[in-house]
Amino acid sequence: MKLLSYFRGETFARGIHPAAHKEMASRPIRRLSFAPRLVVPLSQHIGKPSKPLVRAGEEVVRGQPIAEADGWLSVPQHAPATGVVEAIELRPSARGPWMQSIVLRVHEGSGQEVLWRNPRDPDALAPAELVAAIRDTGMVGLGGAAFPSHAKLAVPKGATVQALVVNGCECEPYLTCDHRLMVERAADLIAGTRTAMRACGAPLAVIGVEDNKPDAAEAIRAVLPDDGSIAVEQVPTKYPQGSEKMLIIALFGVEVPSGALPISLGLVVNNVGTLVALGRLLPAGEGLIERVVTVAGAGVERPGNYLVPLGTPLAFVLECAGARGCVCELVLGGPMMGQAVASLDAPVTKGVSGVLVLRAEDLASGRRRVYPCIKCGECVESCPMGLNPSALGMLAARREYKRMASEFHLGDCFECGCCSYACPSGIPLVQSFRVAKQVLRERATA
Ligand code: SF4
Ligand code: SF4
Structure with a gap:
């Protein structure tokens, strides 16, 4: 693959153009307050659950590691607020099954300052040390997959990375959290991209942004390094442009073979939200304790992009954003690939990019009868x-x-x-x- 002449302005075949509903993309990110109790599941990632480092009754400070990684495909968890561990017990998850979780009663005086830090200079670390440091942050793919970031950036023996692909497409209707991060935190995105490039050995990074977000592309271009190692490309707006295989087709004109991973083509894909967080957390020496979540839908009074402490119960998010009408369903993620929430007691976890709030009347109007296949194709x-x-x-x-x-x-x-x-x-x-x-x-x- 000839990397420097990669982009042809085309994209994958087929796909759809659903209504975007991205009106909130112009609203700045706002912070959500602490819920009285935060529920931190030990499994917020693909892989083995973390192992608790604390016991019930123990005081913890914001940012402190409260669970350690258990094996290679696992990550630690950190306290999202200062408080006391009330229990380590089974709690409902958004998908239904109950999960072992650390329940934290938040001290009333808990502020935003992160009180436990282990600052690192990413430029002074060798690639293997960088991978280990990334793991210490508890970072996972924030685009929804929740795959441990260190495992993605640790290149398998014998493989060579030609380019890091940075996914800024955010093609799901309603979701705008990545859009806001690109606009507001472009410098962190570049810092995180450079760190990820060093960790996986990529000489080049290409940030793919759908062409319905020109302000995001502009904000990133304003802070690009002069050495030409990072490029921004606007790709056509089409669903599902944000799937990694489709983005690779759009940027490089090549298809990842069936059953293979992007690394088979020398590519590693990361979401912009992941790299924005990495760009800030690693030098600051902090763990992942909060994330930006789009709260949207006809059933919410104050939709927007909120910086939410991990472990915040969905009921609390809904209370802060304001329920409108008779809310009868919450969907985590967007309407195309999101999943209905089984319990409002379930917490926001690392992989939650959006909370879509639906009213009874929205569901009634959207519900359709099922007819036989008419072979229309x-x-x-x-x-x-x-x-x-x-x-x-x-x-x-x-x-x-x-x-x-x-x-x-x-x-x-x-x-x-x-x-x-x-x-x-x-x-x-x-x-x-x-x-x-x-x-x-x-x-x-x-
Ligand atoms: S859900 Fe599966 S079968 Fe349906 S369009 Fe998407 S990839 Fe194709
Ligand atoms: S061919 Fe059948 S299943 Fe496919 S879109 Fe038409 S009616 Fe639906």
């Missing part, structure tokens, strides 16, 4: 992976899950929801694909 026309969602849907209805995987490449479906969105018959295609994958996973481990 709209789903096939919309699938960015070139799959046949219609055939997959019919097999799912017959519970022929094995055939879905072996003959129709179910494993390549990344659940973007384009097919469900496009289907005039209202067939819940992506939902049935999720069920199929879950069943196959369970069968594989049985």
Whole structure:
């Protein structure tokens, strides 16, 4: 791949153009106050849960490590506020299952100052030391995947990284937290990008921003280093442009092979929110204790982008942002790939980029009857992976899950929801694909 002549201004085939609902992109980030109790799950990431370092009754200060990583694919957790550990017990998670969590009663006088720090000079650390320091921050992918950042930046033996791809697309409707971070914290983004480049050995970084965010691209260009090692490219606005495979097609014109990772092409992808946080946390020596969350939807009075302490119960977020009308459903993330919340007691965790608040009337008007497939091909026309969602849907209805995987490449479906969105018959295609994958996973481990 010839890196310096990579960008052709084109993008992936198919995809959709849902209504953006990004009005809040112009509103600055605001801080949320501390809830009386914060619930810090030991598993906020892909990988093994962290191991508690504290006991019930122990006093902790804001920023203090309260749980350590347990193995390579795990990260530590830090106290989001000063207070006392009330309990370490099972608490509801947003997806339903209860999870072992550290419950912190926040002291009334807890302020914003981070009282536990271990400042590092990223420029003085060797790549392996940088990876270890990144792990100490508890950083995970803040775009929603929550994959431990140190594991992503630790390049496998024998692999060479040609470029770091920085994902600033934020193609999901409603979500604007990454947009605001690019506008307000562009210098931190560049600092985090440089750190990530050094950690993974990338000589070049390309920040991909959808062309509906010209102010973000402009803010970043104003602080780019002079050495030409970091570039910003505006890519066409289209859903799901923010999926890493689609962004790589847009920037480099190459496809990540089926079943492979971007590293197979010498690429490592990170979300802008992750790198903004890294750019600030590492030199300051702080752990990840808060994140920016878009709170949006017709059911909220004061929508916006809030800096939320991790562990804040969703009920408290809703109370601060103001519920409007009869709120009957919360979705974590955006409307395309987000998941309905099982309990308002569940906390905001590292992977939560948005809280979409829906009223009963919104759901009633959005709910559709399901009709038989009319073989119109709209789903096939919309699938960015070139799959046949219609055939997959019919097999799912017959519970022929094995055939879905072996003959129709179910494993390549990344659940973007384009097919469900496009289907005039209202067939819940992506939902049935999720069920199929879950069943196959369970069968594989049985
Ligand atoms: S959900 Fe899967 S099958 Fe449907 S459009 Fe997206 S990638 Fe294709
Ligand atoms: S879009 Fe819906 S109705 Fe049309 S072919 Fe696909 S599944 Fe069938």
